[in-house]
Amino acid sequence: MDHNHNHPDKSRVEIHVKDYNKKKKLIAWLCGLIFLIAAGVAAYSSYVYFKTKNAVDNTYDNNTHVQVKNGEFNGKKKFAVLLMGTDTGALDRKEKIGNTDTLIIAVVNPQKKRYSLVSVPRDTMAQMVGAEQFQVEKINAAYPIGGAKMAMDSVSELVNVPIKYYALVNMKGIMRLIRYVGGINVRPTLSFEYGGYVFKKGQLTHMGGGGALAYSRMRYDDPEGDYGRQERQRQVITTLIKKAVSLNTLTQLDSVLTSISGNVKTNLPFDSLKEIAFNYRSSTKNVKNDYLHGHNAMVDGASYQVQSTEELQRISDYLRAELGLSPKKVDNNETYQNKRNKELGFDFTNLATQDYNIFSDYEGQ
Secondary structure (H helix, E strand, C coil): CCCCCCCCCHHHHHHHHHHHHHHHHHHHHHHHHHHHHHHHHHHHHHHHHHHHHHHHHHHECHHHCCCCCCCCCCCCCCEEEEEEEECCCCCCCCCCCCCEEEEEEEEEEHHHCEEEEEECCCCEEEECCCCCCCCEEEHHHHHHHHHHHHHHHHHHHHHCCCCCEEEEEEHHHHHHHHHHCCCEEECCCCCEEECCEEECCCCCEEECHHHHHHHHHCCCCCCCCHHHHHHHHHHHHHHHHHHHHHCCHHHHHHHHHHHHCCCEEECCCHHHHHHHHHHCHHHHCEEEEEECCCEEEEECCEEEEECCHHHHHHHHHHHHHHCCCCCCCCCCHHHHHHHHHHHCCCCCCCCCCEECCCCCCCCCC
16 A cells, blocks of 8 residues: 555645745845835935035025025915126136126016016116115125125115025026027027127027127127127026926926036025926016116216116016015115206206216115
């Protein structure tokens, strides 16, 4: 009699055990692989985040730190930023701190799906708000004298509009941004040569970083002078924004910010920059351009632009409306100086260059 027929075959049991162990090992190996992939993704995400954050931290200005309220950049609220450009960082400019020859008040209005760019001419006469004693200079001197805070406060006081955020970029930063998006296509407003580049009026021209910089910097050969340059600067900025949005560049904030780190300063924190990039895309669809129209004047032998009280009020009314604020009468050092000079015969309807006096008995502030 065979006594083994009631017992399972030992070899089969061993095979099942081996198969089971193989499955266990395979599952363990797969779980380990999945864990490694997940850890790798998490590590890379952290790397990208912190790399971006480090890039932004290099641009963040702690000296003008402001409290950002929760939901301030939720895509529904309007806000203003002072954009400043300095002539440093490229084209053989070695200065660490230069005059802000580009000053633009940018207001984002999500309800109207647009943003506005209002240029403040570099030679505009303005009180240096925050100076130890009464001081009047060209507005482009506010930044080198008292930093971003003085620049923001002085522009804010000039047009009676609250401005608490700023972004300052030098020439190298602009060049790198334009290179990053692969250049921009612009129709020049006039024909000229500058810095080795040739521009033909109305002819769609592809510009790299250097070309766009040359196009937006030329001033002396423009019949409109600094006003013509301001128009070209706004043209370059709006074209750059349009290109960046169309390429979905804003979703690659890490690369963008890393590429311009060290050439930009801002008091907008990292999280706010992310929120603006993702929540205000629809506000980049339309742009409205404007500028302060000044008058040529000589102040103590130096050439200035003085803004009439009516012009300051016009720009103030527009910007306040875009920000959802009620209109308010502009009453500042500039309107005081205008009143005193008109009493002496200064005529804002006369286009000729006239002498303009600064009276130091202004008691505002």
